[in-house]
Amino acid sequence: MKKTHFLRAGLLGMLLVLAGCAGESNDSGSSDNGDSTQISFIHWRGEDKDVFDEIIAQFEEENPDITVEMTIYPSEQYQATGQRMLQDGSTGDVFTSFPGAQFEAIHSAGFFEDLTDEEFVSNFDEGSITVGQKDGQQFALPYQLVFNMPVYNKGMFDELGLEVPKSWTEFQEMSDTLLENGITPIAFPGADIGPNQFMNSMMMNNAPDEDVFEKLQNGEESLTNEWWVKTLEDFQLLEERGYIQADALGTNQDSAMAMVANEEAAMLATGSYHMASLLELNPDLQLDLLAPITVPEEEAQYEGIHTATFMLAVNSNSEKKEEAKMFIDYLSQPEVASKYANETGQHLTVNGVEYESEALQNTSYWIDERNTRFQPRFLITNAQIEAAVLSSIENVLGGEDPMAAAEQAQQIVEENRE
Structure with missing residues (x-):
C-alpha cells in the first residue's frame, strides 16, 4: 500500500x-x-x-x-x-x-x-x-532538464511592444518601460529561494569561463576580481532602480509567483520549473524564458542557463x-x-x-536552438564557498557595497578552500 x-x-x-x-x-x-x-x-x-x-x-x-x-x-x-x-x-x-x-x-x-x-x-x-x-x-x-533563468510574461511584452533584450542597456530600457506602465520588472523570491537561480544568468556572461568556480576553489580566481564585483554591481542596480520589488529579501516564492500570475510583475526570477504552477494560477498567461544579458550584445557568449x-x-x-x-x-x-x-x-x-x-x-x-550554459552554481562543489557566494548577493541587496561584500565572501572562500 x-x-x-x-x-x-x-x-x-x-x-x-x-x-x-x-x-x-x-x-x-x-x-x-x-x-x-x-x-x-x-x-x-x-x-x-x-x-x-x-x-x-x-x-x-x-x-x-x-x-x-x-x-x-x-x-x-x-x-x-x-x-x-x-x-x-x-x-x-x-x-x-x-x-x-x-x-x-x-x-x-x-x-x-x-x-x-x-x-x-x-x-x-x-x-x-x-x-x-x-x-x-x-x-x-x-x-x-531545467532552464534556470527568469520566466517572463510574453503576452505582456507583446502588448507593450517589448522585445527580449540582447544587452544590459536594452535590459534596463525594457525595465524602465515596465516601470512606466506600473509593472515591477522582476519578482524576486529572496526569502526562500534567494539568488540561487537568478545568479546564474546574471553572471553567465560576466564570467564566460565555465571553469571560473573551480578556479575560485583552487585559488586561481577571486570574488574580488571584476567578474564577480560587476555581478554584484548589477544586482545593486536592480535593487536601486526598483527593477525588483521592495523588500525582495522578505518575499517568499508563493508571493513572488502571485505577483507574476496577477500581472503585477513581468518576470519571475526562478526558472522553467515554475511555469506549470504559474499557469495553474493564471491559465491565460503566455510564458517564455528570458535571461538578462549583462554585457554589450557583441560580448555575449550565452543566451541562457540549463541544468x-x-x-x-x-x-x-x-x-x-x-x-x-x-x-x-x-x-x-x-x-x-x-x-x-x-x-x-x-x-x-x-x-x-x-x-x-x-x-x-x-x-x-x-533545448536545441539556443546556446545555454550549465548552471554555474552547481559547479561549486564546496558548500561553504557556495554559501559565501550567495550571501554576497543577499548582502548587496540588503545595502552593502559590492566590493565590501565581495571581500567578505572571499575571506570565507580562503578559509574553506580545498
Missing part, C-alpha cells in the same frame, strides 16, 4: 531532534499485507506529489511484489540533511540528489550505488547525464537495491516520463519523451 508523507520544515526539524535523522524509516521492509517489499523514495519536489502518486500506483499495479513509500521534504531541508538520511539504508532506497555540492558530499560518503552497467542508463540522453558521473562511473541519473537535476540514485546501503533499480527503470520508460513531463511542466533527460503541453512545446526550442 502506497504511503505519501509531505514534511514541512517545522515537522522536519522536530523529527531531526527526536530521531537523529530526517525522514521516514522503513524498518519492516514490507507492506501491510506482509507479502510485498516496500522501498523508500525520497525527494524535494512537493509540487510533483499528485503525478508521482499516480505513477507509483501504476508501478505497484505492474509490480505487485513491490510497494513504494514516498516522502517529500522542503528543498532547503533536503539539501541540508539529505546525506544524513541515507546513512543506515532504511530511508531512501531510491533518492534524489542535487548536482554540485550535494552530489559531491554524497559521493564522498559512499552512499551512491554504481549504476554504470544498468540497462536503463541507455534510456537517458547521453549528453545530459554527465553531471551524475564521477571517475567514469554513473552514480546518479538526472531526470529533469540537469533531480538526479535519481540508489542508496548503496539499501537492502532492496534490485527493487530500487526497477523503480528507476520504470520512471525512465518514455510513456511514464512523458506523463511526468506533461503533468509537471518539466523538460526531461529521458529519450523519446513527447511534450504535449503548450508551455513545454513553446519552450522546447531552448
Whole structure:
C-alpha cells in the first residue's frame, strides 16, 4: 500500500531532534499485507506529489511484489540533511540528489550505488547525464532538464511592444518601460529561494569561463576580481532602480509567483520549473524564458542557463537495491516520463519523451536552438564557498557595497578552500 508523507520544515526539524535523522524509516521492509517489499523514495519536489502518486500506483499495479513509500521534504531541508538520511539504508532506497555540492558530499560518503552497467542508463540522453558521473562511473541519473533563468510574461511584452533584450542597456530600457506602465520588472523570491537561480544568468556572461568556480576553489580566481564585483554591481542596480520589488529579501516564492500570475510583475526570477504552477494560477498567461544579458550584445557568449537535476540514485546501503533499480527503470520508460513531463511542466533527460503541453512545446526550442550554459552554481562543489557566494548577493541587496561584500565572501572562500 502506497504511503505519501509531505514534511514541512517545522515537522522536519522536530523529527531531526527526536530521531537523529530526517525522514521516514522503513524498518519492516514490507507492506501491510506482509507479502510485498516496500522501498523508500525520497525527494524535494512537493509540487510533483499528485503525478508521482499516480505513477507509483501504476508501478505497484505492474509490480505487485513491490510497494513504494514516498516522502517529500522542503528543498532547503533536503539539501541540508539529505546525506544524513541515507546513512543506515532504511530511508531512501531510491533518492534524489542535487548536482554540485550535494552530489559531491554524497559521493564522498559512499552512499551512491554504481549504476554504470544498468540497462536503463541507455534510456537517458547521453549528453545530459554527465553531471551524475564521477571517475567514469554513473552514480546518479538526472531526470529533469531545467532552464534556470527568469520566466517572463510574453503576452505582456507583446502588448507593450517589448522585445527580449540582447544587452544590459536594452535590459534596463525594457525595465524602465515596465516601470512606466506600473509593472515591477522582476519578482524576486529572496526569502526562500534567494539568488540561487537568478545568479546564474546574471553572471553567465560576466564570467564566460565555465571553469571560473573551480578556479575560485583552487585559488586561481577571486570574488574580488571584476567578474564577480560587476555581478554584484548589477544586482545593486536592480535593487536601486526598483527593477525588483521592495523588500525582495522578505518575499517568499508563493508571493513572488502571485505577483507574476496577477500581472503585477513581468518576470519571475526562478526558472522553467515554475511555469506549470504559474499557469495553474493564471491559465491565460503566455510564458517564455528570458535571461538578462549583462554585457554589450557583441560580448555575449550565452543566451541562457540549463541544468540537469533531480538526479535519481540508489542508496548503496539499501537492502532492496534490485527493487530500487526497477523503480528507476520504470520512471525512465518514455510513456511514464512523458506523463511526468506533461503533468509537471518539466523538460526531461529521458529519450523519446513527447511534450504535449503548450508551455513545454513553446519552450522546447531552448533545448536545441539556443546556446545555454550549465548552471554555474552547481559547479561549486564546496558548500561553504557556495554559501559565501550567495550571501554576497543577499548582502548587496540588503545595502552593502559590492566590493565590501565581495571581500567578505572571499575571506570565507580562503578559509574553506580545498
